[in-house]
Amino acid sequence: MSSSIRSIAEVLSGAVEAGSTVTVRGWVRTRRDSKAGLSFVHLHDGSCFATIQAVVPNSLSNYPTEVLKLGAGCSVIVTGEVIATPGREQPCELRAAEVTVVGWVDDPETYPMAKKAHTLEYLREVAHLRPRTNTLGAVTRVRHCLAQAVHRYFHERGFFWVHTPIITAADAEGAGEMFRVSTLDTSNLPRTREGGVDHSKDFFGKPAFLTVSGQLNVETYAMAMSKVYTFGPTFRAENSNTSRHLAEFWMIEPEVAFNTLRENAALAEDFLKYLFKAVLTERHDDMAFFADRVDPDCVGRLERLVASNFEQMTYSDAIAALERSGEKFEFAVKWGIDLQSEHERWLTEKHVGRPVVVMNYPKDIKAFYMRLNDDDRTVAAMDVLAPGIGEIIGGSQREERLDVLDRRIAEMGLVKEHYWWYRDLRRYGTVPHAGFGLGFERTILYATGIQNIRDVIPFPRTPGHAEF
RNA sequence: UCCGACUUAGCUCAGUCGGUAGAGCAGGCGGCUGUUAACCGCCGGGUCGCUGGUUCGAGUCCAGCAGUCGGAGCCA
Numbered sequence: 001m002s003s004s005i006r007s008i009a010e011v012l013s014g015a016v017e018a019g020s021t022v023t024v025r026g027w028v029r030t031r032r033d034s035k036a037g038l039s040f041v042h043l044h045d046g047s048c049f050a051t052i053q054a055v056v057p058n059s060l061s062n063y064p065t066e067v068l069k070l071g072a073g074c075s076v077i078v079t080g081e082v083i084a085t086p087g088r089e090q091p092c093e094l095r096a097a098e099v100t101v102v103g104w105v106d107d108p109e110t111y112p113m114a115k116k117a118h119t120l121e122y123l124r125e126v127a128h129l130r131p132r133t134n135t136l137g138a139v140t141r142v143r144h145c146l147a148q149a150v151h152r153y154f155h156e157r158g159f160f161w162v163h164t165p166i167i168t169a170a171d172a173e174g175a176g177e178m179f180r181v182s183t184l185d186t187s188n189l190p191r192t193r194e195g196g197v198d199h200s201k202d203f204f205g206k207p208a209f210l211t212v213s214g215q216l217n218v219e220t221y222a223m224a225m226s227k228v229y230t231f232g233p234t235f236r237a238e239n240s241n242t243s244r245h246l247a248e249f250w251m252i253e254p255e256v257a258f259n260t261l262r263e264n265a266a267l268a269e270d271f272l273k274y275l276f277k278a279v280l281t282e283r284h285d286d287m288a289f290f291a292d293r294v295d296p297d298c299v300g301r302l303e304r305l306v307a308s309n310f311e312q313m314t315y316s317d318a319i320a321a322l323e324r325s326g327e328k329f330e331f332a333v334k335w336g337i338d339l340q341s342e343h344e345r346w347l348t349e350k351h352v353g354r355p356v357v358v359m360n361y362p363k364d365i366k367a368f369y370m371r372l373n374d375d376d377r378t379v380a381a382m383d384v385l386a387p388g389i390g391e392i393i394g395g396s397q398r399e400e401r402l403d404v405l406d407r408r409i410a411e412m413g414l415v416k417e418h419y420w421w422y423r424d425l426r427r428y429g430t431v432p433h434a435g436f437g438l439g440f441e442r443t444i445l446y447a448t449g450i451q452n453i454r455d456v457i458p459f460p461r462t463p464g465h466a467e468f
Numbered sequence: 469u470c471c472g473a474c475u476u477a478g479c480u481c482a483g484u485c486g487g488u489a490g491a492g493c494a495g496g497c498g499g500c501u502g503u504u505a506a507c508c509g510c511c512g513g514g515u516c517g518c519u520g521g522u523u524c525g526a527g528u529c530c531a532g533c534a535g536u537c538g539g540a541g542c543c544a
Contacts (some may be wrong), residue, residue, distance in 0.1 A: 032503050053504070071495085089504060109495040109513085116493050121537070130502065177542095213544095237543055239469060251544060330540085342541070395543065399474055422476085439544030452537095453544095468502050 003079050009047035011082060012091060018084040024052060024094065025102075027132060028074045030115055031067075039067055041099075043078065046131075049138055049285035054078045065244045066101050073132070075103040092450050104147040120455045127459055127468045135294070138286035139456050141277055143444055149278035150231055150252055150440075153271060159227040161256065164214030166233065169206055170418055177237035178209035179247075212234035214436065215253050216369070216422055219398065222255040222433050223425050229254040231440075239463050243452040244390060246441065249459040255435035256399065260369075261397040262379040264434035265357050268384055268393050269310045271438070272355070276302040279447050287448075295449020301387075302447060304354065311356040318343075318358050321351055338365045339383075341390060341411040348385040355386045368408045369422075371432075382436070395436020402426035 003021040023353035026045030033039045039056045042051035056067050056078075070076065080096040107113045113125040113133065123130040131135045151161065167181050181204040184190065190201040196246055199207050212228035221228045234251045254267065279287065281303055291299045322343055324331040331340045339347075339358070348356045349373070362376040363370070370379035385392035399405045405426055409416045415425065444456040459468045 030504080030506095032501090033508065034501060034503055035499095036502060038502075051504090055502080085502095088502085107495090112478075114479065114494040116479065122479065122481090143523090188534075234544080241469090241543090242540085242543055243538080245543070249544065265543075389544095391544065437544060442544060 001277060002394065007047035008043065008045045008050070008052045010093070011052055012048060012050055013306075014091065018082050018092060018289060021079065021081050021097070022053075022094070023077060023079040025077045026052075026075070028070050028072055028076060030072065031070045033068065039070075041067070041070060041076070041078075041096075043076065044132070044137070046137055046140070048390045049134070049141070049289055050090070053090055054080065054099070055083075055093055056096040056097045056099055059235060060096070060099060062099065063201050064200040067099055067337060069104075069113075070101070071105060071108045071294075073105040073111050073113055074107075076101055083276055100107075114124075115459055119448075120452060124460070126455055127255050131458070135450075136455070138283075138289050139444065139448060139450065140448075140458070141286050142283050142448055143451045145279055145282050145283055146275055146440070146443060146447065147231075149275045152278075153306060154229050154254065157227070159229050160221070161265045162213070162214075162218050162221045162225075162227050162228045162230055163231045164217040164232065166211055167204075167208055168211045169204055169208050176241075178212055178238045179235050181195065181208040181230050187283055200430070204211075212236055213251070213253065213437065215255065215437065217420070218255045218435070219433065220425060222257045222435070223429070223431070226257045227254075228256075235442075241455075241463055243441065244445075246457060246462060247459065250440035252438040255433060257433045259397070259434040260432060261359060261382060261434055262395060264395055264436060265310075265312060265359065265382050265384075268357070268382070268395065268436055268438075269355075272384070272393075272443075273306050275443065276447060277306050280306070290448045290450075298449035300446070308354060309411075310384070311352045312359065313356065314359055315339075315361045323345065325351070336362050344383075344390050345387075349387045353387070355384055355392070358383050358385065363408075366396070368414060369398050369405070371399045372404050372408065380434075384436075387440050389446050391439075392446060393438050393440045395434065397432065400426060400429070400430045400432050 003023045006016055006022045006024060008024055008026060010016060011022060024043060024045065026043040029042045029044050029051050031039055031041050041054045041056055042055060044051045056063065060067060075182045078094060078096050078102040079098045080094040082092050083095050084092050093292055113129050118133065120135070121252060123133060123136065131140060150208060156163065158427060184201065190198040192198045193423070196294045202208070211234060214232065218230045219230055223281060230253045232250065232295045233248055237247065238245070242307045256267065259267070275345050287299050314336065318339070319333060319335050325346060327346055329340070329342050331337070331342065334345065347358070349450065359382045360373060366379050366381045370381045372379055380397035383391050386392040399408060402423060405423065406416055441456050445453060446457065450456055454462065
């Protein structure tokens with residue numbers, strides 16, 4: 001018998017002719033027996049949302065001894081003929097001629113992935129087995145689809161992917177707690193004469209940390225390659241325990257020479273639309289599942305986003321709208337405050353009803369590297385706020401004028417010598433430039449309608465949690 | 469870190485006025501059926517998060533601790 005190994009996606013897509021013999025390999029999701037002398041075994045292999053139905057006749061020699069004992073989680077190899085089944089719930093099925101059991105489930109009663117609905121909270125406790133579920137399988141395919149779309153989008157537009165460092169020796173942005181990277185023996189630290197830790201004895205000869213952003217590094221490449229981006233892991237040691245934060249997450253940071261804030265906002269909008277279009281066209285099956293079981297509006301929300309223009313408003317206009325709203329906010333609204341979650345939610349969920357780009361924030365609440373506007377009190381910053389998620393993108397036009405940059409560094413109490421190479425970019429052929437950071441997991445949340453960020457990354461790291 | 473809620477079978481939950489525990493799903497066995505979230509019947513399965521207190525008696529009331537979830541802050 002000649003047969004070729006195929007993924008379930010290939011077989012179900014019609015790429016395999018009815019009547020041909022194929023071999024599929026995967027894991028059992030359910031088994032149902034019929035007195036007509038056959039069993040229906042549904043298999044998944046991750047290649048698509050759907051399972052394939054193997055119809056196993058009781059004439060197989062291992063039918064009573066093995067096939068009738070198959071349950072959820074068992075791994076099998078099935079060879080058989082592809083049979084078209086028009087009118088049934090699946091386009092085709094596999095008439096099994098041979099079933100080989102590769103791995104049994106030790107104890108079906110305590111197998112954590114029972115043939116039933118599990119809560120996402122429970123599945124986090126069994127993160128090594130949860131990719132076998134419908135939900136995490138769908139998340140995994142959508143995550144992959146989005147990651148591929150990120151690279152495709154930039155590649156097609158002449159951007160270069162720059163691998164900025166994971167380990168950094170400077171608290172560059174002065175933003176957020178950082179994870180320390182050290183090879184020192186913590187139970188026997190080398191000391192300086194003054195009694196402090198002698199960092200010169202450490203691996204890098206000075207304190208080192210995990211990156212909180214690749215932006216400052218990628219700016220150096222924007223000043224040579226024009227259009228660049230980073231896409232990699234990012235680390236924040238903040239003790240934040242929310243459905244939108246991780247200690248280790250992935251971020252996409254494009255940086256474009258000669259771009260203004262307005263062009264930056266246009267890029268962010270075009271980019272997000274491209275990503276969601278990719279999900280809509282490439283992952284119908286998974287999105288249909290999310291619409292059915294997770295969030296009825298998730299497909300409609302993406303379709304509307306792709307078809308409409310983002311609302312743009314200045315920070316000052318946003319404050320004015322909030323003041324006119326008549327809402328009772330916990331935090332009072334007035335020009336100069338940083339927008340609170342409740343304010344962002346009202347803007348994007350109630351006032352606009354779709355993503356909104358807020359631009360030109362007060363300089364005192366934003367980072368030193370953001371370009372000072374002519375009014376001398378705002379900077380060319382932008383946040384893209386999404387309904388249900390909050391801030392999905394944060395970005396700005398960067399300060400390209402050395403004298404202004406130095407003034408901002410001083411105002412914020414930073415030490416300009418620490419930024420010597422960043423300042424060099426302004427000394428040697430400086431140009432206006434702009435970029436932003438997109439939270440990858442938050443993008444997945446928006447696409448799928450899933451509520452908790454821990455459910456859209458394979459192995460979530462949060463305060464107190466680094467299992468698996 | 470702060471505020472709030474929750475913690476009972478493998479999972480999701482109910483448990484009245486304080487009187488030593490129940491359902492659905494999952495699992496096992498049987499029945500039925502080209503089934504497809506199958507259906508029907510039977511069975512096994514519990515240190516009621518931990519520690520202490522009140523009480524003749526605590527899953528239930530009180531205190532502390534732990535864990536989980538939600539919200540806030542920080543941000544992506």
